[in-house]
Each structure stands twice: as C-alpha cells, then as structure tokens.
Amino acid sequence: MKYIIILSIFVIQVTFAQTSFKSEEVNYWNIADSVHIFGTLTMPESGSKFPAVILITGSGTQDRDETIFGHKPFKIIAEYLSARGFAVLRVDDRGAGKTTIGKNPKAITSENFAKDVESGINFLKTRTEINPKKIGLIGHSEGGMIAPMVAAHSKDVAYIVLLAGTGVSGEVVLQKQLTYQIDALPNIPVNFKQKYAQYVANVLKAYKQANSQSEALVDLERLTKNWRDSLTTEDTKYAGNLANIYYTFKNIAIDWGRFFIRYDPKTALFKTKCPVLVINGEKDHQVFPEENLAGIEEGLKKAKNKHYKIVKLEGLNHLFQHSVTGLPQEYPTIKEDFAPEALQLMSDWLSENIN
Numbered sequence: 001m002k003y004i005i006i007l008s009i010f011v012i013q014v015t016f017a018q019t020s021f022k023s024e025e026v027n028y029w030n031i032a033d034s035v036h037i038f039g040t041l042t043m044p045e046s047g048s049k050f051p052a053v054i055l056i057t058g059s060g061t062q063d064r065d066e067t068i069f070g071h072k073p074f075k076i077i078a079e080y081l082s083a084r085g086f087a088v089l090r091v092d093d094r095g096a097g098k099t100t101i102g103k104n105p106k107a108i109t110s111e112n113f114a115k116d117v118e119s120g121i122n123f124l125k126t127r128t129e130i131n132p133k134k135i136g137l138i139g140h141s142e143g144g145m146i147a148p149m150v151a152a153h154s155k156d157v158a159y160i161v162l163l164a165g166t167g168v169s170g171e172v173v174l175q176k177q178l179t180y181q182i183d184a185l186p187n188i189p190v191n192f193k194q195k196y197a198q199y200v201a202n203v204l205k206a207y208k209q210a211n212s213q214s215e216a217l218v219d220l221e222r223l224t225k226n227w228r229d230s231l232t233t234e235d236t237k238y239a240g241n242l243a244n245i246y247y248t249f250k251n252i253a254i255d256w257g258r259f260f261i262r263y264d265p266k267t268a269l270f271k272t273k274c275p276v277l278v279i280n281g282e283k284d285h286q287v288f289p290e291e292n293l294a295g296i297e298e299g300l301k302k303a304k305n306k307h308y309k310i311v312k313l314e315g316l317n318h319l320f321q322h323s324v325t326g327l328p329q330e331y332p333t334i335k336e337d338f339a340p341e342a343l344q345l346m347s348d349w350l351s352e353n354i355n
Helices: 073-082 110-125 142-151 170-183 190-209 213-230 236-242 245-251 255-262 289-302 328-333 340-352
Strands: 004-006 021-030 035-044 050-056 087-091 130-140 157-163 276-281 308-313
Touching (some): 021 110, 035 050, 035 073, 035 110, 050 110, 073 130, 073 340, 087 110, 110 130, 110 142, 110 255, 130 142, 157 340, 170 190, 170 236, 170 245, 170 255, 170 289, 190 236, 190 245, 190 255, 276 289, 308 340
Parallel strands (some): 004 308, 050 087, 050 130, 130 157, 157 276, 276 308
C-alpha cells in the first residue's frame, strides 16, 4: 500500500488568527428514531455560503467536544476550521449532554448513528449561511466508519475525512486491539499469549453468530469458564493483567457491539465516490494503521475513487496526540488535545477539495 508518512519533528503552536468565528447553540430532530439532537454550530463571523463539516464521534457515549480524559479534540477542530472559513457542526451523542436517547435504546447500532448524521446534513441544508453543495463529514474512530456509511448513499456529502477510521471488520479490529494489551506487557510467556488470543477469537466469533445479547452472554460465560479452566498455575500469574477483559466483552454483547463485530466498512467504501482524506496516527494501538489504511485504500480503489489521500502521521496516538507509547494508559498524562499538524493537514485538504 502506498501512503504518505509525515514525520513530527517540531511541535507547532496552534493559532486561530486568520478569521474570527462565532458559536451558536442549535437543535434539530432525527424524526425516524425520535431523537432530539443538541449541539454547537461554529462559523466565521462574517460572510455567507460557507462550506461545512459535521463532526462524528468515536465509540461510546460522547459529548459534542468528544471529551476524553479532559481533552476536547472536537472543540479544537471546530474552532480551528471555523477560524479558517468553515462552518462546523458538533453535537452531543444520544444520551450525552442534552441529546435524547430516542426509541429502542437497546437496539441502537452504528446504522442509527448514521441516521443522526443524515439529520445533521438536513439541518445544515436549512441554514442560509451554509452552501448546501459543500457539506462534508469528519469522523473519528467509529465516526470514521460511519462517515462512509452516510457518504455511500447520500449525494449531499461532498467530502469526508476519516480520523483513525476502520478499514477492516470490527472482529479484526477488536482481535488486534485486545491481544495487543497482553503483547505490550513484558515477560509474558508465548504459550499464555496464545491461549489468551484464542479466547478472544472464540468470544468474537460467538458474538458474530449470536442473535441476541442474552445468547452472546451465555456464550461468554461458557467460553470464559473454558479459558480459565485451561490455565495452569503458572498461567494464573499473568491472567491478573487481563482482569477487565471479561467485563469488556460483557459490555459489548449489546446490539451495537455485535453489529460492530460483524460489519465490514469496505461495504460502504466500495460505494464512496466523493473526495476522501484518511489520517491515522503511527502509534495508534486501538485502530492499528497498517491493516486499516490498507483496507480503506482497497475499498476506495474498488469504488474507482480517484480523489483520496492517505496519510500516516508519525508519533501520534489514536487521539491524534504526540505520545511516547501510544497506549491508552498514556492518554490522561498528555496535555495536548490534538496535534497541530493534523489540524493543518485537514484544513489544507478541505480548502483544496471544496470546489
């Protein structure tokens, strides 16, 4: 796979000097799912017919700033882009902030979140300040999976940016993510790593085939017991490092988790014709860049999309922060909200592709 590697040698100081911007509290409805959505719309202080983007959060219930360990990456992105001529809509997820949960909360999947994004597009089209032909999407993590879902069948999406988006199935993403937790630890015997990796694979396969949350949980109990019974006395010394894995699996037995495991994002990428910017951090240990960038490029090539750019940013983690290890345990210790070079890359690319 061919992609661009940008080395982060100097930390750039972020400034918002080009244009002043204003913020407005907004709300609208996803009528199909009975969700009342609240958020913030930022746009330049003066002018009209602005190109616009909607920010789409990653997995979990996130507020409009995508606040994680005190970091507010979406606030940074919105204000940076609005200071450079773009209108930016960022909203509270269902059940976060002021946004309501909607009907059938136990049956919510990424497809429902895609409908929320479509409602945001329809809202922006009602605003006279927005150019309705220049509305795009910026999705982070799961949001980078949802953006192509929307773009694949909506002619209203003019361009998309995928920040640590997935290019392989959720089963593959989680297998790599969860096994890396043990691979990153020192002095763990190979035999134990193999037993653990097989346990993870068995649970993910069971979830992929399960027809309900209750069925998935029954499988989880059975497979967890089998795994624990297989451990030797020596193995149990290392199993303590994975005390939370059972609860991780328990939490993703819901409809959303089982959909994510089954879903292959290439099905939407195969149909994505609009310009696409793909950015991953080289130290991302949640959505690993190698297989995911390759999967995204495979999808876009099959779509015969000739207007895409793929960039791997050196030294950045899943949250697009400069990091030492890239591991999630490091997130709370980092002061940076979002790497300046990633901001500039997005801004420059969007400016080049809004014609």
